[in-house]
Amino acid sequence: MSVRRRDIMLALAALGLTPTGAVAGDPAGERAIGQAYRAVRPATASADRLAAELLPGGWTPANAARLRARVAADYRAGRTFVFRGWRLSDTEGALFAALG
Amino acid sequence: MALIDARDAPDGSEIEADIVIIGGGVAGAVLGRELAGSTLRVAILEGGGRTADPASQELYKGAGVLTSPDGSERRIDAFLTDSRARMLGGTGNIWGGRCIPLTPADFRRNPWTPNSGWPLSRRTLDPFYARACDHLSVPRFAAGSAGLPTYEVSSDFWSQPGYWSPCTGNRDRGLFDTFRAGHAEAVNIDIWINANVREIVLDAASDTIDHLEIACLNGRRHTARARAYVLATGGIENARLLLASNRVRSEGLANRQGLVGRYFQGHVAYIARAKADETTSMLMTAGGDLTPYDFPTDRRAHLTLATTEKGRKRLRTGGFDVNIYRRYKIDPTPAASAVTDMARRLDGGAGDPVHHVIGVQAEQPPVPESRVVLGRDADALGMPRVELQWRLPASHWDTLERSVDALGHGLGASGRGRLCWPFERARYSEISVLARHHIGTTRMSRDPEHGVVDADCRAHDVANLYVAGSSVFPTSGIANPTLTLVALAIRLADHLKRDRRVRR
Numbered sequence: 001m002s003v004r005r006r007d008i009m010l011a012l013a014a015l016g017l018t019p020t021g022a023v024a025g026d027p028a029g030e031r032a033i034g035q036a037y038r039a040v041r042p043a044t045a046s047a048d049r050l051a052a053e054l055l056p057g058g059w060t061p062a063n064a065a066r067l068r069a070r071v072a073a074d075y076r077a078g079r080t081f082v083f084r085g086w087r088l089s090d091t092e093g094a095l096f097a098a099l100g
Numbered sequence: 101m102a103l104i105d106a107r108d109a110p111d112g113s114e115i116e117a118d119i120v121i122i123g124g125g126v127a128g129a130v131l132g133r134e135l136a137g138s139t140l141r142v143a144i145l146e147g148g149g150r151t152a153d154p155a156s157q158e159l160y161k162g163a164g165v166l167t168s169p170d171g172s173e174r175r176i177d178a179f180l181t182d183s184r185a186r187m188l189g190g191t192g193n194i195w196g197g198r199c200i201p202l203t204p205a206d207f208r209r210n211p212w213t214p215n216s217g218w219p220l221s222r223r224t225l226d227p228f229y230a231r232a233c234d235h236l237s238v239p240r241f242a243a244g245s246a247g248l249p250t251y252e253v254s255s256d257f258w259s260q261p262g263y264w265s266p267c268t269g270n271r272d273r274g275l276f277d278t279f280r281a282g283h284a285e286a287v288n289i290d291i292w293i294n295a296n297v298r299e300i301v302l303d304a305a306s307d308t309i310d311h312l313e314i315a316c317l318n319g320r321r322h323t324a325r326a327r328a329y330v331l332a333t334g335g336i337e338n339a340r341l342l343l344a345s346n347r348v349r350s351e352g353l354a355n356r357q358g359l360v361g362r363y364f365q366g367h368v369a370y371i372a373r374a375k376a377d378e379t380t381s382m383l384m385t386a387g388g389d390l391t392p393y394d395f396p397t398d399r400r401a402h403l404t405l406a407t408t409e410k411g412r413k414r415l416r417t418g419g420f421d422v423n424i425y426r427r428y429k430i431d432p433t434p435a436a437s438a439v440t441d442m443a444r445r446l447d448g449g450a451g452d453p454v455h456h457v458i459g460v461q462a463e464q465p466p467v468p469e470s471r472v473v474l475g476r477d478a479d480a481l482g483m484p485r486v487e488l489q490w491r492l493p494a495s496h497w498d499t500l501e502r503s504v505d506a507l508g509h510g511l512g513a514s515g516r517g518r519l520c521w522p523f524e525r526a527r528y529s530e531i532s533v534l535a536r537h538h539i540g541t542t543r544m545s546r547d548p549e550h551g552v553v554d555a556d557c558r559a560h561d562v563a564n565l566y567v568a569g570s571s572v573f574p575t576s577g578i579a580n581p582t583l584t585l586v587a588l589a590i591r592l593a594d595h596l597k598r599d600r601r602v603r604r
Contacts, residue, residue, distance in 0.1 A: 029434030068446050068515065075512035085378045085522025086439050087508030095442065 030099050036083045037093030050098040054091070067091065103284040105149070106295035107318045115292065115324035117143035118602055120312060122297045122341070123332035124148075125190020126582060127568035127589045129280045130235055131330060134593030136286035140602065143324060144289070145314065147296040147333070148187035150281075155317055156186045159296070159479045160337075162486035168529055169494040176534065180488060183536035184334060185269075188293055189280035191334065191536060192582075193269030199238045200262040200579035201229050201587075203419075205409035212416045213495070215363065215466045216575050219546040219555040228587035235586055237275065238263035251384070251403060253517075254510030256411030260404040260421060265582075295322065298481050300329070300345040300353055300565075308564045309353075315481045328602045330592065332568040335364070335538025339472040339571065340486045342542070342552075354542070354559040354567075359552050361472035363543050364490055365576040367535035369423075370500065370528060371459035378522035379430050380531070382422070382458045383440060385447035386516040389454065390426045406578065407503055418463030418495070419578035420503035428457040439518055447515040459533070460521075461578045462500035467493050472541050497525060537581050542571040557592045564601065568592055 038044045045053065054067070074080060074089035081093055106113075119135065121128045124146030135142050148156045164176040185193045202222065209217025233240045246261035266272040267279050284291040295314050303310040309329050314322040331338050339361035343352040352360055372380045390403055406421035432440065432455065444453050464470075470491040474484035508519035523531060545551025548560035553572050559565040568589045570581040577584075596602050 029436070029438030032435055033438055064445075068448065071446055072513045072515060075509045078509065080509060080512070084433075084435050085380075085520040086435065087505065087512065087519050087521070088439065089512055092442055092446070096438070 030096050033083050033086075033088070033093065034096035034099055037081060037088075037090075037097050040081045041090065041093065044094065044097055047098050050094050054094060054098060067095075103281060103291045103293065106292050106314060106322060107316045107320060109320065109322060111320045111322075113322040115143050115145075115290075115314075115322060117141045117290070117324070117326045119143075119328050119330065119596060120145060120324050120326040121330045121332055121568075122300075122312065123190065123334065123337070123569075124188045124280065124291060124293070125332065125334060125569075126192040126195070127332040127585050128330075129189065129192070129283070130232075130586050130589040131332065131568060131593050132283040132289055132291070133235065133279070134590055135596065136283040136289050138288060138597055140288060140597070142289045143326070144291045145295040145297055145312070145324060146188050146291065146293045148185070149293050150188050152185065152187055152193075155480070156294070157181060159481065159483070160184055160186055160486075161479070162488065163475055164488035164490065166534070167489070167491045169492050169497050170525060172529060174529060176488070176490070179534055180336065180486060183534070183538070184336070188291070189269060189276060192267075192276065192280065194536070195265075195268040195270065195582060196580075197265040197268045197271055198262055198580045199233065199236055199265050199583040200260065200404075201241055202577040202579050202584050203406075203409070205412060206419060206575065206577035206579070210412070210418070213418055213465050213575070215468075218574050219544055225584070225587050225591070228591045229583065231590050232583050232586040233263075235279070235590070236265040236267045236583065238265050251386070251405065251516070253405060253507065253514055254411075256407055256414065256506050256510055257405045258408050260406040262404055296481055297324075297333075297341060298344075298483055299347065300331075300341060302345070302348040302353060302562065304348045307562060309562060317480060328564045328566065328596060328599065330566045330568050330596075331542075332589070334569055335541050335571040336472055336486055336488065338567060338569060339541035340474065340483070343472075343474050344483050354552050354561045354565060356561050357549060357552075359468075359543065359550075361541050362468040362470070363466040363540040363574070364470045364472055364488065365464045365466055365539040365573075366490065367461055367537045367576065367578065367580075368464065368492065368496075369459045369461045369533045369535060370523075370531050371457065371533060372523065372531040373428055373430075373457055378433060378436065378520050380458050380460065380522065381430060381436075381455055381520045382424055382511070383443055383453050383455050383518040383520070384424075384516065385443050385449040385453040385518075387449065387451065390424065390456070405507065407506075411503075411506065415502045415506055417499040417502050418465055418575075420460065420462050420499055421578050422458050422460045422507060425457045425459065430455050430457060436520070443518050447517070449515070453517070460500065460504065462496055462503060463576060463578050464496045465493055466540055466543070466575055467491060497528065500528075535580070537570065537576070539570045539573045539576040539581060542567045543574045544572045545574065556595050557588060566592060566596070
């Protein structure tokens with residue numbers, strides 16, 4: 001695992017999400033959403049590169065707020081995709097893809 | 101003055117009054133209540149009795165087909181009988197009681213909605229809405245969200261207030277009995293039950309109604325004469341009776357433009373609950389406790405998010421609302437759990453997100469091809485049975501989908517939730533629910549070319565004929581129609597009291 005991938009794991013853990021699905025109790029949902037996001041955005045980078053993109057410069061305390069702002073901007077701009085009816089932002093899709 | 105059973109009156113009885121109201125449902129009852137104690141003699145003719153009677157209800161049978169925007173057809177014969185009650189109090193006997201006024205935007209003409217626009221404004225109707233609330237025992241609506249808690253999403257949506265009336269046969273039977281029949285105690289009001297108006301007979305020379313022919317299921321026949329007549333038999337039956345009154349004019353009554361029965365609209369709700377699949381639902385991350393939205397008297401949650409006029413303009417849609425229900429349980433799928441976890445962390449709301457089932461409604465734009473016509477079969481009284489050809493135009497689904505997307509995006513952008521709408525068009529029909537609303541078949545217009553009645557609800561073609569009920573709505577909005585039809589009935593009663601042709 002590269003440093004950047006480790007960064008995003010830490011960031012997501014700070015947000016309450018873990019790649020093992022410890023919060024949800026079942027990682028199947030996260031994995032399925034991540035795969036679906038990759039299917040509709042085939043140019044999506046690898047998990048490590050996603051981590052680098054989502055957390056440029058590594059983890060800082062400001063990153064949670066930045067992610068929230070980015071999600072909101074996605075919704076406002078219509079940068080969204082649909083998974084089994086759920087309207088989700090591209091940033092959320094990327095987060096799930098990074099987890100997967 | 102009295103409640104009279106037409107079956108017991110001597111055959112050939114002649115009923116005379118200043119005003120005859122055809123139909124003793126909600127609109128007819130409100131007209132009676134408003135006219136009680138006035139100087140006008142009023143006779144209300146109700147086809148049914150005090151209680152449900154299968155033989156009377158059978159008169160409502162007919163054929164119905166609902167055609168979806170994709171051309172798929174669904175037989176809805178049962179809708180004609182299940183969505184109506186032929187008895188004193190009418191469909192008020194089975195009414196859910198939900199009261200919501202139409203919004204100011206509902207009355208305006210939208211360039212992107214053909215055939216939209218009322219000849220009166222919400223401001224004109226406001227005082228009558230207030231009185232309508234009194235009739236239906238609900239609080240008068242204050243401005244905006246009426247002081248009720250709001251759930252802010254975006255400028256495209258607002259928390260639309262609604263109240264639940266106890267004045268229905270489903271709720272407070274005693275209150276409803278007074279509502280539907282109490283005015284018969286006034287000295288100037290007679291209510292005739294089991295008095296089916298089979299034909300409205302026109303005096304061709306004067307373009308006025310000469311008399312009504314009344315038939316009872318026991319074979320007795322009567323007539324009724326008045327200075328003015330109000331047709332108030334519901335959105336389907338109003339058209340049926342006008343079309344069937346074709347002895348003098350082959351096209352029927354008030355139908356020179358061929359508009360009677362056309363522009364039929366209803367309200368179609370879409371909702372799905374399934375254990376193993378995603379549900380039409382909303383994840384609320386900014387407080388999902390619906391208790392604050394409960395109406396104090398019955399604990400029914402009534403949180404409704406509806407599109408604003410600004411939102412409709414931006415999206416080029418008709419009315420849309422989402423009703424958020426507490427009473428259904430959702431078994432979360434793995435995907436729903438993952439979304440919930442992600443949204444909880446990203447939105448940072450206080451407490452756990454709550455996942456609620458939603459039902460959505462999208463306005464059906466009025467199209468002339470959606471219509472009520474006469475069928476070939478006749479009922480037990482010899483009247484042609486009704487045939488409902490209900491067509492949903494493509495713009496109905498466009499409104500639905502654009503609004504659903506806008507709500508989903510608004511929830512995510514505001515950090516107040518996420519939306520799940522898991523169906524494609526091919527499956528809309530299976531999750532659709534038809535409300536008991538019948539709208540538009542005698543639409544209101546300023547000029548005779550575009551409607552059946554004028555802004556006072558008087559028929560353009562027949563000087564002494566008025567129409568009450570949701571059949572006069574040019575457009576349906578998405579609000580339940582009862583409050584609005586009550587407001588219009590009150591306004592009509594005021595008009596009749598002032599009308600020199602009616603006063604003696």
